[in-house]
Structure formats: structure tokens, C-alpha cells
Amino acid sequence: MDMPRPYRSVLYIPASKERALDKARSLDVDAIIFDLEDAVTPDAKVEARDTLKAALKEGGYGARAKIIRLNGLDSAWGREDAEAMKDAEADAFLLPKVSSAADVEALAAIIGKDKDIWAMIETPMGVMKAEEIAAHPQMKGFVAGTNDLAKELNCRFRADRLPMITSLSMMLLAAKAHGIVAIDGVYNQFKDDEGLAAECAQGRDMGFEGKTLIHPAQVAVCNEAFSPSAEEIDLAERQIAAFEETEASGQGVAVVDGKIVENLHVETARKILALAEAVSAR
Ligand SMILES: CC(C)(COP(=O)(O)OP(=O)(O)OC[C@H]1O[C@@H](n2cnc3c(N)ncnc32)[C@H](O)[C@@H]1OP(=O)(O)O)[C@@H](O)C(=O)NCCC(=O)NCCSC(=O)C[C@H](O)C(=O)O
Numbered sequence: 001m002d003m004p005r006p007y008r009s010v011l012y013i014p015a016s017k018e019r020a021l022d023k024a025r026s027l028d029v030d031a032i033i034f035d036l037e038d039a040v041t042p043d044a045k046v047e048a049r050d051t052l053k054a055a056l057k058e059g060g061y062g063a064r065a066k067i068i069r070l071n072g073l074d075s076a077w078g079r080e081d082a083e084a085m086k087d088a089e090a091d092a093f094l095l096p097k098v099s100s101a102a103d104v105e106a107l108a109a110i111i112g113k114d115k116d117i118w119a120m121i122e123t124p125m126g127v128m129k130a131e132e133i134a135a136h137p138q139m140k141g142f143v144a145g146t147n148d149l150a151k152e153l154n155c156r157f158r159a160d161r162l163p164m165i166t167s168l169s170m171m172l173l174a175a176k177a178h179g180i181v182a183i184d185g186v187y188n189q190f191k192d193d194e195g196l197a198a199e200c201a202q203g204r205d206m207g208f209e210g211k212t213l214i215h216p217a218q219v220a221v222c223n224e225a226f227s228p229s230a231e232e233i234d235l236a237e238r239q240i241a242a243f244e245e246t247e248a249s250g251q252g253v254a255v256v257d258g259k260i261v262e263n264l265h266v267e268t269a270r271k272i273l274a275l276a277e278a279v280s281a282r
């Protein structure tokens with residue numbers, strides 16, 4: 001099995017803040033979203049492009065995936081952002097408020113057909129069209145925009161996120177159907193570790209690969225939640241061993257800790273071990 005690229009912790013960094021851009025070089029995050037959109041004020045938007053280009057040229061971000069969030073193409077800055085950043089040292093370009101595959105195609109027409117594109121799913125139409133957006137050949141990842149989603153749905157923030165579970169599930173289904181990455185939305189109370197841990201656990205249990213973050217203080221909690229635990233690794237190893245032994249004796253089903261283990265469980269167990277290996281290789 002190929003070693004997967006971990007996306008446990010995905011930190012937003014305002015592209016206008018040199019100090020934060022520098023700090024990210026030493027943070028234990030799997031990916032960075034260099035943000036030209038909501039984290040940058042209108043009067044700083046144009047200068048932020050140059051600040052970001054200089055930081056990316058200087059490098060030092062190591063194995064962290066580098067994703068640039070542009071402003072929407074229907075905004076005053078989006079098209080120029082895309083033109084200015086298309087040759088920057090980045091792994092992908094993240095388009096906010098995507099509502100159709102045509103939005104993705106419009107970005108591809110500016111930055112080129114060989115670039116990876118990610119989409120913020122954060123509007124009702126984006127959720128409804130998530131499948132066609134995920135199907136675009138350049139689409140590689142979805143990021144939930146839970147703040148915009150709450151605004152658009154006029155729903156309340158609740159600890160159990162019940163009002164937005166349908167939207168998150170629909171985006172997950174589309175992502176999984178097309179084999180692309182899905183990252184959960186941000187947790188706004190960045191000093192509340194307990195609340196963050198609970199929301200990370202919920203996102204992980206739903207099938208998200210990781211969570212977007214807004215502050216360095218959130219990184220450790222998030223990495224722990226999205227890394228396979230020692231118990232999960234131990235169980236995966238025992239499931240694989242038990243299944244291989246059973247298979248050698250001509251049986252198709254093993255039993256571990258009182259639960260059946262079939263071929264499909266072994267595939268999940270191998271994925272857990274591959275992720276654990278990728279995490280420890282970082
Ligand atoms: C939330 C903040 C405004 C807090 O900033 P600040 O008061 O400066 O925090 P600290 O003093 O505690 O910072 C300590 C040091 O850490 C650095 N720092 C802070 N934030 C980041 C960061 N995001 N990345 C890297 N480094 C960071 C500070 O520079 C300090 O460094 P040092 O001085 O060297 O010790 C701030 O955290 C912030 O601006 N966060 C990002 C906000 C953001 O990106 N918002 C947009 C994304 S959320 C969103 O839009 C989601 C989606 O679209 C949706 O709809 O849901």
C-alpha cells in the first residue's frame with residue numbers, strides 16, 4: 001500500500017502576516033492554507049500576494065502541504081490572485097464558496113490544467129453540487145467552511161453540530177465517491193482544548209482526514225485526534241495476523257476480541273498502519 005499523505009492538521013495563515021508565515025515553518029502541521037481571503041482585510045489584499053510569494057520563494061515549509069486560498073473569482077481580487085499566484089511554489093489552490101464544477105473550470109482556465117485544485121464547501125449550493133465539484137479532474141480536496149455554512153443556513157453553532165451534519169455528510173459522500181481528501185471546518189474558540197478535542201473526534205469518526213485550524217495552540221490536540229492511537233495500531237496488527245492465519249487454514253473469517261475479521265476489515269487495518277507509518281515518517 002502506498003504511504004498516504006497525512007492531512008491531520010491544516011492551519012490557516014493570513015498571507016498578510018509575516019510573523020505568522022514565519023512561525024508556520026516550525027509548527028507540527030501537516031498542511032498550511034495560506035489565506036488571501038477572509039483572514040486578510042481588503043486594504044491588505046494586494047500587498048498580501050507579494051508577501052506570500054516572497055515567503056513561498058524563501059521556502060522552509062518542509063513536507064507540509066502548501067495550499068493557497070484565493071479570493072472568489074467573482075470578488076474584486078480573485079482573478080488577479082489566481083494570475084499572480086499561479087506559478088507560486090504551492091501544492092494546490094483552494095477556491096472559496098464553490099457552487100458548481102463551472103467555478104472550478106473557471107479557475108483551471110486561469111492557473112492551468114496541470115494544477116491541483118481544492119474547494120471550500122460552504123454554501124447550500126456547494127453542498128447540493130458537491131458531487132459534480134468532486135468529479136472535476138483537477139479536484140483533489142474539499143474543506144468544510146462551517147462558519148459560512150452556519151451563516152448561509154442561518155443555523156446555530158451547537159456542540160453536537162446537528163444543524164450542519166447533513167451538509168458535512170453530503171460533502172463527505174461526494175469526496176469519498178471520487179477519492180479526494182475531505183477536511184473538517186474550524187473550531188472558533190481557539191483556547192478551548194476540550195471543545196476542540198470533542199469536535200475533532202466527531203469529525204474523525206465521520207470520516208474526515210483532518211481538521212482546519214486557526215491558531216498554533218490547536219495543533220497538538222488535532223494531530224492526536226487524527227493519528228491512529230496505540231490501541232488502534234495494536235488491534236490492526238492483531239487483526240491482520242489473525243486473518244492471515246485463518247486464511248492459511250482455508251477459512252475466510254477470523255475472530256479478534258470477540259468480533260469477526262473479514263477481508264474488508266483487513267483493508268481498513270492496513271490503511272490504519274499505513275497512516276501510522278506516514279505520521280511517524282514526518
Ligand atoms: C485568531 C488570531 C487573530 C489570534 O492571533 P494572535 O492574537 O496574534 O495570537 P497569539 O498572540 O496567541 O499568537 C501567538 C503566536 O502564534 C502566531 N500565530 C497566530 N495565529 C497563527 C496562525 N494562524 N498561523 C501561524 N502563526 C500564528 C502569532 O504570530 C504569534 O507568533 P509569535 O509572535 O512569533 O509568538 C490568529 O490566530 C489568526 O489570525 N488566525 C487565523 C485566522 C484565519 O485564518 N481566519 C480565516 C480562516 S477561518 C475561515 O475562514 C474558515 C471558512 O472559510 C469558514 O467559512 O468557516
Ligand SMILES: [Mg+2]
Nearest residue numbers: 122145147148
Ligand atoms: Mg468561509
